[in-house]
Amino acid sequence: MRFGRVLCAYLAETKFECLRVLRAPAFVIPILALPIGFYLLLGVAMAGMRAERPGSTNVVIFVSFLIYGVLAPGLLGVSSLLASDRALRIIEYKRALPAPFGSVIIAKLLMAVVLSLAVVVLISVLGATLGHVPLRATQFVAVGLIALASVAPISALGLCLATLVSPSGASPIAGGLLVAMAILAGLFYPLPSVLDALRPIWPTYHVQQLSLAALGVSGDAQWQNVAALVGFTLVFGFVAAKRLGRGH
Amino acid sequence: MQTSDPVAALRGVSKRFGSTTALQNLDLDVRRGELLAVLGPNGAGKSTAISILLGLHRADGGAAMVFGRPPHSIDARRQIGVMLQEMSLPPELTVRELVALISSYYPEPLGVDATIRLAGVERIAGRPYGVLSGGQKRQTQFALAVCGAPRLLFLDEPTTHLDESSRELLWERVRELVSSGTAVLLTTHYIEEAEALADRVAVIANGRSVAAGTVEQIRSVAVRQRVECVTTASAEDIRSWPEVQQASLAAGRLSATTCDAVALVERLIAADRGLRNLEVRRATLAEALAQITEEHRT
Numbered sequence: 001m002r003f004g005r006v007l008c009a010y011l012a013e014t015k016f017e018c019l020r021v022l023r024a025p026a027f028v029i030p031i032l033a034l035p036i037g038f039y040l041l042l043g044v045a046m047a048g049m050r051a052e053r054p055g056s057t058n059v060v061i062f063v064s065f066l067i068y069g070v071l072a073p074g075l076l077g078v079s080s081l082l083a084s085d086r087a088l089r090i091i092e093y094k095r096a097l098p099a100p101f102g103s104v105i106i107a108k109l110l111m112a113v114v115l116s117l118a119v120v121v122l123i124s125v126l127g128a129t130l131g132h133v134p135l136r137a138t139q140f141v142a143v144g145l146i147a148l149a150s151v152a153p154i155s156a157l158g159l160c161l162a163t164l165v166s167p168s169g170a171s172p173i174a175g176g177l178l179v180a181m182a183i184l185a186g187l188f189y190p191l192p193s194v195l196d197a198l199r200p201i202w203p204t205y206h207v208q209q210l211s212l213a214a215l216g217v218s219g220d221a222q223w224q225n226v227a228a229l230v231g232f233t234l235v236f237g238f239v240a241a242k243r244l245g246r247g248h
Numbered sequence: 249m250q251t252s253d254p255v256a257a258l259r260g261v262s263k264r265f266g267s268t269t270a271l272q273n274l275d276l277d278v279r280r281g282e283l284l285a286v287l288g289p290n291g292a293g294k295s296t297a298i299s300i301l302l303g304l305h306r307a308d309g310g311a312a313m314v315f316g317r318p319p320h321s322i323d324a325r326r327q328i329g330v331m332l333q334e335m336s337l338p339p340e341l342t343v344r345e346l347v348a349l350i351s352s353y354y355p356e357p358l359g360v361d362a363t364i365r366l367a368g369v370e371r372i373a374g375r376p377y378g379v380l381s382g383g384q385k386r387q388t389q390f391a392l393a394v395c396g397a398p399r400l401l402f403l404d405e406p407t408t409h410l411d412e413s414s415r416e417l418l419w420e421r422v423r424e425l426v427s428s429g430t431a432v433l434l435t436t437h438y439i440e441e442a443e444a445l446a447d448r449v450a451v452i453a454n455g456r457s458v459a460a461g462t463v464e465q466i467r468s469v470a471v472r473q474r475v476e477c478v479t480t481a482s483a484e485d486i487r488s489w490p491e492v493q494q495a496s497l498a499a500g501r502l503s504a505t506t507c508d509a510v511a512l513v514e515r516l517i518a519a520d521r522g523l524r525n526l527e528v529r530r531a532t533l534a535e536a537l538a539q540i541t542e543e544h545r546t
Binding site: 001002005008009011012013016019020023024088089090092093095096097098099100101 | 302303304322325326328330332334335336337338340341345348349350352353354355376396402
């Protein structure tokens, strides 16, 4: 088959995946509303009490909510959608059809990027206008792009989870994992030393380090953070692809 | 259009699920331009055989080929269309969008409008799949099965939930596809569907192929015949005759199955000189299947 037609198949899969989600308000509204609501409550409402300079608590909280915001579509959204497709046997049907390899995975990943983009834009606008986040436009763009890039390892984990557990168990486990990835990576609270040492096992920790380094708040970000995120993406993505494509 | 070239074949295929043997040394051929109906009782192994040909399961032993390639290869799958017995589709997408999506997988699809016309789903093309009736969903699934202009079509219980006119339309479309050279593998519980459409029938029981041939050949395998008449002979007497396998008598009308119709008719005439409306007919395909599968029950 010509490359152009294969590309069309990937684009069609992505387009219709996004349409499905946009037509399911019960799915999409909580994913968008939760991080934005929490940011309004904890980031914006309390912003006036904090200092306004890069590196201040406002900036750190803004970055944390940006990462938390992409966790919902990337982890919860992707895993619950894939689990639902498995339960409905849509995945099995597509395995019998000539759906291009990985198109289901790519489509769900890009759907998560689209939803994440909405979250990133909304939180950035709130941060710039109401949240007293004193960043330049280029800095907003930089941390926004890092957050969007982090959808890859987070979605890979969501895909992997949805292929490993029963369809009914995927959403609750993803919900618990979402909270763990936010709190245990130290996005919101300082952690006891034992848990602090374990922060690098969470992809969200590495995203936070990269974001803060991009803003000059912390100089700790190194190639190890990028390598860890690429590693998470490859390992979880490989397991998910293997599980989705396997015969019995 | 039928030729002897198999477009899909199982050769000595075996498959186990845990301690259950689903298929044992099964052979199956589907040829270009023919409709093969795979029949058998529930749990016979039909679905497992189909899932191996679709590349969803791998055989433990033997070989499965589709267009000369392993069934899971993308080149084989680009030439097939599939209508599974139990399948769901995204309820948020319209029929037209689903056709567009599945068409995108194929190198030379029919086109969305042509597919919608062919499947007779013009009136529901703009409606979300989730709001369709059971019959409309089956029609949509048929549209998706044919949208890629497949050379081999798998139809698993295609007319379940369809009303009479929709079923007739689907049968007509299937006949057109077969006459244009498409190979069709049909599994169905509706024996009349197999009788109406099939060029050949393969009967599977206990994971093995127990009979194969044209509908007429399968019917001729069955030695049972049905004898019906109006008689005054008593049901109790009739049931006691050795050549009678089953007999029922209602309002003086006898309906009996036998392996020796001549002997039964002679005995009936001897018992009731005044019997009327005597009919002797060969087994229907359904009766033949019942006999064949009963003989292979282990």
